[in-house]
Amino acid sequence: MKKIRKELLQGTLDLLILKVLATDKLHGWDISKRIQIVSSERLILKQGSLYPALHRLENRGWIEAEWGVSEAGRSAKFYSLTDKGRLQLQEEKQDWTSFIEAMEAVLSLKEFI
Secondary structure (H helix, E strand, O other), rough: OOOOOOOEEEHHHHEEEEHHHHOOOOHHHHHHHHHHHHHHOOOOOOHHHHHHHHHHHHHOOOOOEEEEEOOOEEEEEEEOOOOOHHHHHHHHHHHHHHHHHHHHHHHHOOOOO
């Protein structure tokens, strides 16, 4: 399958992370892996994009972090959604749905040729 262009991924990164964290408390590598698996390998998050996004979301109060031990027995920072983050997730989903509808309307235009 074709991977999604980096520019499109960057514009949806917050939504992707918030949605994945709505399902479970995860550390960074698991967040990235879950998105990759669920998207059938089309969405690949690089650490250089993921960790700055996690810090940004934490600074906004949308997620919180606590240290724990990963399945591999290593110390890891686990992230979870806050109540403020759940509200933001709903807002982001509504915005994305509206964007999809607008794009579908434009893409369904018939050519004049």
